[in-house]
């Protein structure tokens with residue numbers, strides 16, 4: 545076995561990838577992470593999905609590809625230019641709601657919502673408002689984060705934040721956690 549992804553990529557992925565490169569966006573999720581996101585998405589038929597940090601929609605396209613027809617995905621980002629790229633290629637998917645908003649504002653306005661699957665790929669839901677976002681995960685639901693291994697774009701001191709976050713997640717009695725030192729460094733948790 546090796547890491548080659550032999551299953552077909554989401555239809556929009558290559559075009560989003562090209563537009564992402566042209567845009568100069570450098571925080572894109574890597575393809576291995578995206579593949580895992582799709583596999584995990586397929587475990588929640590009829591599910592409610594949340595992505596915090598759409599970027600240009602690369603991870604979004606893989607999550608959508610794993611979801612069934614009855615599932616829905618809310619994906620938020622504060623950068624309208626990035627969301628415009630996601631919207632250009634994925635906006636026709638009725639299961640997807642793209643929201644241009646600040647993460648804090650969105651989370652604080654949707655505290656009562658519950659999700660089967662949360663991919664937290666921005667500050668909120670990782671380093672900010674962690675308790676609030678974890679409360680949005682249904683029992684049996686998935687909470688997934690990446691970039692837990694050192695990345696070239698980390699600001700000084702970010703490694704300490706990562707270490708604190710991982711320790712906090714592992715210390716929670718309501719989460720069953722697995723860490724994967726693979727791809728950009730993944731942590732998957734299931735809510736008890």
Ligand SMILES: C[S@@+](CC[C@H](N)C(=O)[O-])C[C@H]1O[C@@H](n2cnc3c(N)ncnc32)[C@H](O)[C@@H]1O
Nearest residue numbers: 571572573597598599603621622623646647666
């Ligand atoms: C790691 S990138 C997301 C990558 C994306 N999931 C992908 O597959 O390429 C983090 C995203 O968080 C967004 N972001 C940063 N600060 C934010 C905030 N305060 N509110 C909402 N989004 C924010 C950035 O615009 C960026 O697109």
